[in-house]
Amino acid sequence: DTGVSQDPRHKITKRGQNVTFRCDPISEHNRLYWYRQTLGQGPEFLTYFQNEAQLEKSRLLSDRFSAERPKGSFSTLEIQRTEQGDSAMYLCASSLAGATSGRKETQYFGPGTRLLVL
Amino acid sequence: EDQVTQSPEALRLQEGESSSLNCSYTVSGLRGLFWYRQDPGKGPEFLFTLYSAGEEKEKERLKATLTKKESFLHITAPKPEDSATYLCAVEKSYNYGQNFVFGPGTRLSVLP
Numbered sequence: 051d052t053g054v055s056q057d058p059r060h061k062i063t064k065r066g067q068n069v070t071f072r073c074d075p076i077s078e079h080n081r082l083y084w085y086r087q088t089l090g091q092g093p094e095f096l097t098y099f100q101n102e103a104q105l106e107k108s109r110l111l112s113d114r115f116s117a118e119r120p121k122g123s124f125s126t127l128e129i130q131r132t133e134q135g136d137s138a139m140y141l142c143a144s145s146l147a148g149a150t151s152g153r154k155e156t157q158y159f160g161p162g163t164r165l166l167v168l
Numbered sequence: 169e170d171q172v173t174q175s176p177e178a179l180r181l182q183e184g185e186s187s188s189l190n191c192s193y194t195v196s197g198l199r200g201l202f203w204y205r206q207d208p209g210k211g212p213e214f215l216f217t218l219y220s221a222g223e224e225k226e227k228e229r230l231k232a233t234l235t236k237k238e239s240f241l242h243i244t245a246p247k248p249e250d251s252a253t254y255l256c257a258v259e260k261s262y263n264y265g266q267n268f269v270f271g272p273g274t275r276l277s278v279l280p
Contacts, residue, residue, distance in 0.1 A: 054211075056211075083268075090272065090273075091272050091273075092172075092255050092257070092270030092271050092272050092273055093212070093255075093257075093270050094270070095268065095269075141211050141212070143211075155200075155259065156202065156214055156217055157202075157214075157268060158214060159204075159211035159212045159213070159214075160211050161210055161211045162209075162210065162211045164209070
């Protein structure tokens with residue numbers, strides 16, 4: 051299967067602990083996005099990579115959050131000193147953007163990582 | 169400010185009862201409008217992309233249309249397996265990561 055995968059699917063942690071999530075995008079996709087989704091809401095943009103470069107971060111992304119995409123393939127999202135307000139579904143999406151893809155920058159989503167901070 | 173709203177918030181239909189979901193947007197420089205389906209505990213699943221006012225796309229019992237200010241997702245003769253949250257998202261021009269703005273979704277329940 052060549053879809054977007056995320057690991058782990060579920061994470062329960064205690065307040066103050068650090069957590070790290072991984073996202074493997076569709077192999078030929080050059081853009082990778084991280085979103086956060088809370089119950090009853092649509093996904094909210096967190097950050098975005100084009101290849102290995104992190105090009106934009108939302109103001110929602112506090113200093114406790116850091117994301118990397120070291121070789122332009124998989125990405126990790128780390129949350130340090132977790133707080134109860136960090137409890138949410140963390141979604142990763144990938145897309146192919148550039149001159150050859152034209153207008154077609156459809157984002158394809160992974161299954162998400164559900165985080166619960168106790 | 170860029171905004172995407174969806175209505176109704178929730179919709180309950182009997183099997184076979186057709187209806188429409190609405191997505192209204194106010195964004196500067198719309199490049200595209202996307203519909204996704206999301207099942208509980210899962211990531212959004214891509215359905216359609218619309219780029220121009222007047223454009224229509226169909227897939228099985230679903231048909232998406234686009235005007236200059238809103239999009240409709242028409243569901244014809246729905247089945248219980250169509251129950252899900254339907255999200256719309258708009259892609260804006262001349263932005264990078266924050267180029268996708270999602271609406272809050274419409275929770276659809278189709279009763280047998």
